[in-house]
Amino acid sequence: MAKERVTIRDVAARAGVSVATASKAINDRYGVAAATVRRVHEVVAELGYESSLVARSMRIPRTGVIGILVWEIEPYSAEVLKGAAHAVREADYELLVYAAAGRAADRMGWELRYLPRLSGTLIDGAVLVTPTVESTPGSMPVVAVDSHIGSAGLPAVDSDNLGGARLATDHLLGLGHRRIGFLGRPPRDLESAHQREHGYRASLAAAGVPFDPDLVRAGGYGATDLQDAARALLELPDPPTAIFAANDVSAIASVDVALTLGLDVPRDLSVVGFDNIPESALCRPALTTVEQPLQLMGQRAVEMLLALLEGDRLADPQLRLPTRLVERDSTAAPARQAPGDPAGVHAQPAS
Known part of the structure; x- marks a missing residue:
C-alpha cells in the first residue's frame, strides 16, 4: 500500500502550531519565534515533508528550480545533463529534467508545447537542448544548447x-x-x-x-x-x-x-x-x-542561465567551445584504390 503524502497540516499538528504558523516557519517568514521555527523544521525532517513547488510559486516570485528540457534522454543529452547537474551543485537552485515523448512525428516545435507547462509555476528559467524553433514565447530566461539556425537572439552554447x-x-x-x-x-x-x-x-x-x-x-x-x-x-x-x-x-x-x-x-x-x-x-x-565537450556545454548553459536569473548581462551570449579529433581504431588507409586515382598517389596500403 502506497504511503500517503505528508501535508503541511500533518506538520502543524505534530509541531502543535497552526497551519499558518507552520507555513511561515517553513518559508522563513517574519513573525515566528526562533524556537517555533526550530521545532517546525525538526518535524519537517522527521516526517519527510516536501512543500509543493507549484504552491510555493504562487506565494513567492521564484521557485528556486531551473528546468532543462530535452526531446529524449539519449547518449548526447545524457552527457549534457551531467554537466548541467554539476553547475547547479554549488548554486542555490534545484534542477528539473523534462523529457518529451521522443516521437519523431511530434518533434518540430516540441519546446513550444512543453515550455508553457513549466514556466511560471515550476521553473524560473530553462535550458533547451537541441531546440527546433528560432525563439521562445514569454519573458522567462532561456538558454539553448545546440541552437536552431537563425536563433542568434537566443543565448546559446554550442561547439565548433x-x-x-x-x-x-x-x-x-x-x-x-x-x-x-x-x-x-x-x-x-x-x-x-x-x-x-x-x-x-x-x-x-x-x-x-x-x-x-x-x-x-x-x-x-x-x-x-x-x-x-x-x-x-x-x-x-x-x-x-x-x-x-x-x-x-x-x-x-x-x-x-x-x-x-x-x-x-x-x-x-x-x-x-x-x-x-x-x-x-x-x-x-x-x-x-x-x-x-558535452558536459561542459551543459555546465556553461546553466551558468549562463543562472547569470540571467540574477539580472547579469552575459559577456558572450553566443558561446562556442572548441572541438578536437580523438583517433582510435575505426580509421585506416584505404585498402582499395578509388576509381580514377593514379596508382600510388592517393591509395595507401592498409596498416
Missing part, C-alpha cells in the same frame, strides 16, 4: 561544429580516402547539422575532391533509420571507402551495418563520428571521433 567537421574529413583525406560518405544529423535546421555538412564539403573542396551528392545521406531518429541510411551508402555501385557520420550514434550504426555486410572496419571501411559519447570508446572497433 564547422572546425570539428573539417578535422574529421581532413583526417580521412590524410589517410588517402577520396570517396568519403557523409551521414548527416537530423534535424538539418539545427545550426550544428548545417555546419558539419558545410565543414565536410569545405574540406573536400580544399583537397580538390569533387563533391558527390550520392555520398550524402540524411540520418534518422531511430536505429532502423540510421542503419538504412548507412546501408544505402555501402550498397552503392561504387561505395565509399570512408564515412564521416555527424554523430557517434550514426557512426556506430554504420560500423554495425558494415560488419553485417561482411566488411572489415577499418580495412574495408573507415568511420569517424562526432560527439565522443562514452559509447564511442566502448564499441569495437573503438570509434575515431570528434570530441565536443
Whole structure:
C-alpha cells in the first residue's frame, strides 16, 4: 500500500502550531519565534515533508528550480545533463529534467508545447537542448544548447561544429580516402547539422575532391533509420571507402551495418563520428571521433542561465567551445584504390 503524502497540516499538528504558523516557519517568514521555527523544521525532517513547488510559486516570485528540457534522454543529452547537474551543485537552485515523448512525428516545435507547462509555476528559467524553433514565447530566461539556425537572439552554447567537421574529413583525406560518405544529423535546421555538412564539403573542396551528392545521406531518429541510411551508402555501385557520420550514434550504426555486410572496419571501411559519447570508446572497433565537450556545454548553459536569473548581462551570449579529433581504431588507409586515382598517389596500403 502506497504511503500517503505528508501535508503541511500533518506538520502543524505534530509541531502543535497552526497551519499558518507552520507555513511561515517553513518559508522563513517574519513573525515566528526562533524556537517555533526550530521545532517546525525538526518535524519537517522527521516526517519527510516536501512543500509543493507549484504552491510555493504562487506565494513567492521564484521557485528556486531551473528546468532543462530535452526531446529524449539519449547518449548526447545524457552527457549534457551531467554537466548541467554539476553547475547547479554549488548554486542555490534545484534542477528539473523534462523529457518529451521522443516521437519523431511530434518533434518540430516540441519546446513550444512543453515550455508553457513549466514556466511560471515550476521553473524560473530553462535550458533547451537541441531546440527546433528560432525563439521562445514569454519573458522567462532561456538558454539553448545546440541552437536552431537563425536563433542568434537566443543565448546559446554550442561547439565548433564547422572546425570539428573539417578535422574529421581532413583526417580521412590524410589517410588517402577520396570517396568519403557523409551521414548527416537530423534535424538539418539545427545550426550544428548545417555546419558539419558545410565543414565536410569545405574540406573536400580544399583537397580538390569533387563533391558527390550520392555520398550524402540524411540520418534518422531511430536505429532502423540510421542503419538504412548507412546501408544505402555501402550498397552503392561504387561505395565509399570512408564515412564521416555527424554523430557517434550514426557512426556506430554504420560500423554495425558494415560488419553485417561482411566488411572489415577499418580495412574495408573507415568511420569517424562526432560527439565522443562514452559509447564511442566502448564499441569495437573503438570509434575515431570528434570530441565536443558535452558536459561542459551543459555546465556553461546553466551558468549562463543562472547569470540571467540574477539580472547579469552575459559577456558572450553566443558561446562556442572548441572541438578536437580523438583517433582510435575505426580509421585506416584505404585498402582499395578509388576509381580514377593514379596508382600510388592517393591509395595507401592498409596498416
